[in-house]
Structure formats: C-alpha cells, structure tokens
Amino acid sequence: MAMGFCDDVKAAAEQIAAAPEITIISHIDADGISCEAILSQAISRLEIPVKSVFVRQLEPLTMPQVPDDPSLKIFSDLGAGQQNLMLDRGLTEKDVLIIDHHVSQPCEREYTQVNCLPYGHTRMSAAGVSYLVAKELDNANIDLAQLAVIGNVGDMMAREKCGLVGPAREIIVEDGIRHGSVDVRKKDLNCYGTATRPVHLSLAYNDDPFVKGISNNPEAARQFLKKLGIRQQAPDGRWYVWEELSDDDRRTIISGLAQQLMANGEKTDRLLMESYRFPGEIPRTPLRNAQEYATLLNACGRWSKPQTGGAILRGDRGGAYRDAEHMLNNHRAILRELLQYIVDRGVKELEYLQWLHVGGKYPDTIDGSGAGMALPKRNPGKTILSMCEVPGHHT
Structure with a gap:
C-alpha cells in the first residue's frame, strides 16, 4: 500500500x-x-x-x-x-x-x-x-x-x-x-447461488457470461447437466448445490460451458472467478460464501433493518438470522418482479446513458439494484440511470 x-x-x-x-x-x-x-x-x-x-x-x-x-x-x-x-x-x-x-x-x-x-x-x-x-x-x-x-x-x-x-x-x-475463516477457490465457476441453489438453477439464472441455450432456461440447464453425466439429486431427492459437487464434476461442467461458449463464438474470459467461501458457516445457507452473505445483508438494509444484518455479522444465528432469511426471500421476489418490469417496459436510450423511471411502484432502496440487474439485458456498455418516486418528494 x-x-x-x-x-x-x-x-x-x-x-x-x-x-x-x-x-x-x-x-x-x-x-x-x-x-x-x-x-x-x-x-x-x-x-x-x-x-x-x-x-x-x-x-x-x-x-x-x-x-x-x-x-x-x-x-x-x-x-x-x-x-x-x-x-x-x-x-x-x-x-x-x-x-x-x-x-x-x-x-x-x-x-x-x-x-x-x-x-x-x-x-x-x-x-x-x-x-x-x-x-x-x-x-x-x-x-x-x-x-x-x-x-x-x-x-x-x-x-x-x-x-x-x-x-x-x-x-x-x-x-x-x-x-x-476464509477459503479461496481460485478458478471457480462464475455464477451466483453456489451454496443454496440447485446446480441447474445456478447455471440458468446466470448471464455473466450469457451461455446461449442454457442461460434463462432452467430445463435446458438440467438437460445439459444430464448429458454430461452429472448426478443432480441425492438419493433422498434433494438437489445438489454447486459446492457439494466433486472436483471432477465441477471441472466437467466448466469444460462443457466453455465448449458451449466457443461453439457460439463467445469469449470464455468471464467463465471463471475467484470465489470466497466461509468454512465455519453452515452448508447450504447464504452465509456460506461472500456473494450470498452480502445479498442477505443488502436485503436487511434495503428493508430498513441494517441492525439485523449487523447482528448476524456478530454471530447471531437465531432470531436475527431467521428475520434476515424472511427479508431475503421477500427481497428476491420483489427484485424478480422489478427486473421483469424493467425488461417489459424497456429503457430510454440517450447518447451517453440509458434511463428508466419506475414511478412509485418500487421503493427507492431497491430500484438501483433492479437497474443493475437489468443492465446486462439492455446495453451493458452504457451507464444506466434509475429513478423513482419517493413519498413526500418529487423526482
């Protein structure tokens, strides 16, 4: 430094x-x-x-x-x-x-x-x-x-x-x-939900990079894994998450995705990332890796309960964590709805930026998050400006 x-x-x-x-x-x-x-x-x-x-x-x-x-x-x-x-x-x-x-x-x-x-x-x-x-x-x-x-x-x-x-x-x-307290995987798959989402959903809901024929298509992602010979469910029917797969299975999936990208003339430079996992946290929870943990904290903040997030960071795995999980589920549902709203309504493009106005339909604490999620689906090379109505104010 x-x-x-x-x-x-x-x-x-x-x-x-x-x-x-x-x-x-x-x-x-x-x-x-x-x-x-x-x-x-x-x-x-x-x-x-x-x-x-x-x-x-x-x-x-x-x-x-x-x-x-x-x-x-x-x-x-x-x-x-x-x-x-x-x-x-x-x-x-x-x-x-x-x-x-x-x-x-x-x-x-x-x-x-x-x-x-x-x-x-x-x-x-x-x-x-x-x-x-x-x-x-x-x-x-x-x-x-x-x-x-x-x-x-x-x-x-x-x-x-x-x-x-x-x-x-x-x-x-x-x-x-x-x-x-931190475990690093230097060449991990660049996708979200590796601790909580079934593998096929992690692949389907990921669009950075966008893999044609898999991204935004859960059934196609499931069939892709099936063709690779990846066991997707445990004997009790529970879906495996990414971090539960063997190293060999992970390598097989990454190789298959790389081939899919190259077959469509796409670059593979965004396929891998360095991931940060927390071995001391409970498996199959959002606390297990940095991305999902941060989403949990953001949910607390966006719904006016930042103190709840702080309590979790201090080790509360009881009431605070249960409250945060509830907020996270609600947060995800609203964000999905907001993202679809933006995709359906579209954005206004100017020379140097693109903008949208969601009115009073969504709170000002999440409209920016929705715009960020929508950016790869619009024009990722141009800054996006999101506006909304705030009660008692005029935008």
Whole structure:
C-alpha cells in the first residue's frame, strides 16, 4: 500500500484509541453494514463505549440522526462527499473521522479521512478500509477479515476482475485465509447461488457470461447437466448445490460451458472467478460464501433493518438470522418482479446513458439494484440511470 495511505490508517487508529466515546454513522448496504460491524467490534474490544446509527444517505434530512453529543463521529462508507454537512453542523476536526472509498468533496475544514481512492485503490470498499484501521488498532482483529471480504464483494469490488485485487486481495483475503475463516477457490465457476441453489438453477439464472441455450432456461440447464453425466439429486431427492459437487464434476461442467461458449463464438474470459467461501458457516445457507452473505445483508438494509444484518455479522444465528432469511426471500421476489418490469417496459436510450423511471411502484432502496440487474439485458456498455418516486418528494 502507498505510504500516505498507511499513514492515514495509522492516524485514524490513533484518533479512535484516544476517543472517550464513539458514534458510528454508516450506510445501509452490505458494505456499510460490514463497516459498522468491523468498527464497533474493534472499538468495543478497546472498552470504548460505542453506538451506531444507520442512514440511507447522508443529507440534510438525515443529519439530525447524528447525535449532538461529545462522542467522536465516525462516518463509514459515506461522508467523503458530504463534508459541508458536517461543517454546517458545526462539527470540528476533533469531532469527525471519515472512513470511505468515494470521491472526496473539497471542504474548508480538514476532517481526518481514510480514503483508499486518492491512492489508486479503486477496487476496495469502505469495509476494506475499516478492516485496515481495525487491524492497526490490534492485530488480533484479524478475525474481522471475513467481514471485510463480504463488504468488498457486496460492493461489487470483485465483479470487474472476477475476483478481488490490490490490498483487498493481498492483505484482507490473505488475513482471512491465515485466520481460517476464509477459503479461496481460485478458478471457480462464475455464477451466483453456489451454496443454496440447485446446480441447474445456478447455471440458468446466470448471464455473466450469457451461455446461449442454457442461460434463462432452467430445463435446458438440467438437460445439459444430464448429458454430461452429472448426478443432480441425492438419493433422498434433494438437489445438489454447486459446492457439494466433486472436483471432477465441477471441472466437467466448466469444460462443457466453455465448449458451449466457443461453439457460439463467445469469449470464455468471464467463465471463471475467484470465489470466497466461509468454512465455519453452515452448508447450504447464504452465509456460506461472500456473494450470498452480502445479498442477505443488502436485503436487511434495503428493508430498513441494517441492525439485523449487523447482528448476524456478530454471530447471531437465531432470531436475527431467521428475520434476515424472511427479508431475503421477500427481497428476491420483489427484485424478480422489478427486473421483469424493467425488461417489459424497456429503457430510454440517450447518447451517453440509458434511463428508466419506475414511478412509485418500487421503493427507492431497491430500484438501483433492479437497474443493475437489468443492465446486462439492455446495453451493458452504457451507464444506466434509475429513478423513482419517493413519498413526500418529487423526482
């Protein structure tokens, strides 16, 4: 890492260690929820009183949620671009610490900030930065590396390169491996649902890469596996998931998909990815790998229960996990409906972007997710802008 970034991490750790009490203000997505869980646990281990506030956005309407007390305010996964709000609130340099990965806003007051972006670390999320600060506080916080992996993957940091890169890979993932909480499969199939979906559904619901004759066609995917001689069901009728298959079966499927892509003149460069699994979690649950774990956290945040996601990251596998599963099932159903709505209605294309407006039919916490899912089905080379109506506001 760049020396200046290391200095910023060290300065942040010193500011935290010297604080008599702390308030964490974090975002509601998987990255922000992971940030809060990392920081709050690291701070609690120092026996410093800490409380947390989650916000959808840091804006004038949500600033009143930031308590007016003498605690150090840590803004995580937000704040870099909203420093004028802190200035308007009268917060001093000693009152604020920003841990972020977004573009920073110029401000006449120099708040302490740890931001990976100015140092060229464009593929690391705020959870990654939070973890580096936690590790600087105490090397024993290496057990929190798993949470940082979840946050990074949830913020799509692994999507472009089919795996994490830079400090997120070289430091955070490696720490997780050393701790034993993270298991890496370097050349895994690039698909979602490897811990929870029947294999044929994982293949059918995957469109990155799009495999003609298999993607979006569950029955064709099932027949594809059958022709390869892959046993798809256990003796009791339960469908196998990807992670339950033998190495030989996985290689056979990957080879078959590669042949299918090449036969249709398509590239195979997106077929494989580096996957991050958590061997300490229960098999066949969303907690078993970084992608599905992050989706669970996003469901909690999008339905206004980020604290539930935080409880799961702290180890709650009882009531919080059951609530999250319910939200996840609802989240998936609504996203499927939204995706179909976008596909059916289409988007408006301009020279440099494409846009859509879903009206008041879907909440503003998920319209962006739906647009992101629809992008590969529209024009993936052009930025997509999604808009919706917010109760009490006009878009």
